[in-house]
Amino acid sequence: MKLKQNQTWLFAFSDLAFLLLISLSMIPSAPTDITIHFSEMDIPAVPANPGLAIIDPTREIWELQVYLRSDNHPAPFRLLQIGAKTKDDAEPFSKDLEADDLIPELALLKDRNIKPTLLPEKTSMTQDFLFAAGAIARVWMMPDSQAVVKPINPEGPSE
Numbered sequence: 001m002k003l004k005q006n007q008t009w010l011f012a013f014s015d016l017a018f019l020l021l022i023s024l025s026m027i028p029s030a031p032t033d034i035t036i037h038f039s040e041m042d043i044p045a046v047p048a049n050p051g052l053a054i055i056d057p058t059r060e061i062w063e064l065q066v067y068l069r070s071d072n073h074p075a076p077f078r079l080l081q082i083g084a085k086t087k088d089d090a091e092p093f094s095k096d097l098e099a100d101d102l103i104p105e106l107a108l109l110k111d112r113n114i115k116p117t118l119l120p121e122k123t124s125m126t127q128d129f130l131f132a133a134g135a136i137a138r139v140w141m142m143p144d145s146q147a148v149v150k151p152i153n154p155e156g157p158s159e
Contacts, residue, residue, distance in 0.1 A: 062109060062116035064102075066124040066132050076128040077102050079109075079116065099131055106139040115140060 063080045067073035075096035082092055097105055109116060118136060120129040 060112075060114055062114055063119050064106075064116040064132055064136070066118070066120040066129050068121065068123045068125060076125065077132060079105055099128075102132065102135050103139060106135055110139050 061082050063078075063082060065078040065080060067076055067078065069076050073096070075098050077097040077099070078094060079097060080092060080094045095105070106116070115136070118129075118132055120132075
C-alpha cells in the first residue's frame with residue numbers, strides 16, 4: 001500500500017486512536033460501593049520574579065486570598081487590591097473576612113464590575129477554598145458551577 005506524504009498523519013492519528021480505544025476498554029470500572037473522598041489539594045508555589053510587572057498599572061486588580069487560620073491570619077479570607085498605584089505609595093487595600101462577610105464584599109465588587117482572582121495558599125483548608133469558589137460562583141451567577149464539600153469523620157459516625 002502506497003501512502004501519499006500528505007495523508008501519513010491521518011493514518012498515524014487513526015492508528016493512535018484505535019490503540020487508545022483498546023487500552024481504555026481494558027480498564028475495569030470501579031464497583032459502586034467504592035467512594036473516593038476528596039480531602040486536600042496541593043497548590044503549586046509560584047516563585048517571585050522581579051521581571052514580572054503589571055501590564056496596566058491604572059487598572060484595579062483584586063485578589064481573594066484563602067489562608068489557614070493562624071496568628072498571622074485571623075480570618076480565612078483576605079480581599080486585597082493590587083495593581084492600582086497610589087500617589088503616596090501607600091499599602092494596597094486589604095481586608096480580612098470571615099465566611100459570613102465574604103458574599104456581601106464580593107457583591108460590592110460585582111457592582112463595580114470587578115471580579116477577584118481566587119488565590120488559595122498551599123496550607124489553606126480545602127473547605128475554605130471551596131467556600132470561596134462557591135461564593136464567587138453565587139455572586140457572579142454561574143449556574144454550571146458547583147462546589148461540594150463532604151466532611152469525613154475519621155472516628156466514625158457519632159451516636
